[in-house]
Amino acid sequence: MLTLTLLVLLGSMALALLRAVKGPTVYDRILAANAFSTKTVLLITALGFLVGEAEYYVDIALMYTLVGFIATVAVLKVSEFGNLGQSGAVRSTPAERPNK
């Protein structure tokens, strides 16, 4: 069952990657990256159980959960405000121009 889960997770990662490659907008890519990070976290945890060293692998997965969230919010902050929140910024966003 663990093997099946691993294969399914790899397949889902491939699907998310497909979405990231296809786009079409930046938001689709951010969404794909976020979904990808969730799946990577699950994959790392499952790998830990497969190898039998789950104690160490879970620590990394936990860290990824938190770092992935911070990264997503940072990305969205840039897409919405055009920078990382330096004061005096205007709300003209790079993301407003639709992506080709």
Next chain:
Amino acid sequence: MTPSNTRSVLLGTLLSALWLMLSGHWDVRLLLLGLLSVAVTVWMARRMGIDDAEGLPVQQLPRLIAYLPWLARAVVASNIDVARRIVTPSLPIEPVTVRVHADQKTAVGRVVYANSITLTPGTITLEVEENSIEVHALTGEGARDLCTNEMGRRVTACEAH
């Protein structure tokens, strides 16, 4: 003790518990290092002013925990519904945006409500305003379910003192 001090102590206790759970070391030297990192974190939280009623909703916490089983059931039910729609070849979706009334008095209550909406697949919070929430729903059915406001009433019940 002032409320702010109480919260700092509580935050410190929570962080210490987290540190112990994650490290699993009981060596004196490592415990001291952990205590030091907890102290620095609490000090930084105080300096940034994020350990306020919003950051640590002490009073509402027990009721919020009691709300979780209902939320879990709602999440599972909507998961199955959305999953069924995805695997149906004709993709039976009709996205709508609706404005839902949110009569929660506190910011924490509104956040919990908005997050519950997003956590339930099929509905996503687009915008949170003073007393309403704009929601994107995958189906008209999901939007109607939300408009019965059962979830909203349950969240409001959590914040009553």
Next chain:
Amino acid sequence: MIEVVTVILFGMLAVTAIAAIRLHDLFAVVMMFSIYSLLAAAVFVAMDAVDVAFTEAAVGVGISTVLMLATIGLVGRHEKRPAHRPGLPLAVVTLTGMVLVYGTLDMPRFGDPLAPIHQHVAPHYLQDSPVEIGIPNAVTGVLASYRGYDTLGELTVIFTAGIGVLALLGIRRRKRGES
């Protein structure tokens, strides 16, 4: 099973890299990079390099994404058309890659316990560091104690580089009146 996972992950890594090269919207490229670094970390984990994966998590996904985004905030979001033809650089890169691959042919097999690198000081570090230093993580023990001066030098370099990057990006609170 682990080999299968590693190969699939490497395949996705290649796809991500090619997609990142082909995209011209830098914001999208940063997103591809963040996926790339997630994949790289998964590869590290699959190859049992847990500590490297840890570093990749902190640096690759967290800090470098944020730094690249801050740069995009400064320099704009669309790639300029290159003024020169990519033939020569491509040749140089291909040649270097081939030389590197040729170099690996001489190396001991991956994970070989009899490789020289696993025979020199590594057993001593692994067996005695809990007693000699008292830090539960052997890698931290090696970095912070056995190679303490080395690490101090590295930190100095990284700190200087960090200051340089921050100075270039100008991440600071602007004073009022300054536009």
Next chain:
Amino acid sequence: MIDIMSIASGMFLLVGSVFTLIGSIGIVRMPDVFTRLHAAGITDTLGAAGVLLGLALKAGFSLLLVKLLLMLVFLLLLNPTACHALARAALHGLRRPWMD
């Protein structure tokens, strides 16, 4: 007793895998960012919960169990936040959501 645990864990892993896969298929199939977010939500809730709970049943009573549950809590707390931030940014930066 052990058998019941491993069967339950297998069930959870199976449910998690199925929902993760369906969510990923949704990410590829859905017509725009907002509807894709709904699909991603499936992976983030039942998919992640299934996989992590299945692994938690394998872990038994240990620090590992605590870490796995903590990871699940973080995922369930942070993902809707990231999802909402993404929806909001997309709403501001993009044209209106896709309608039928």
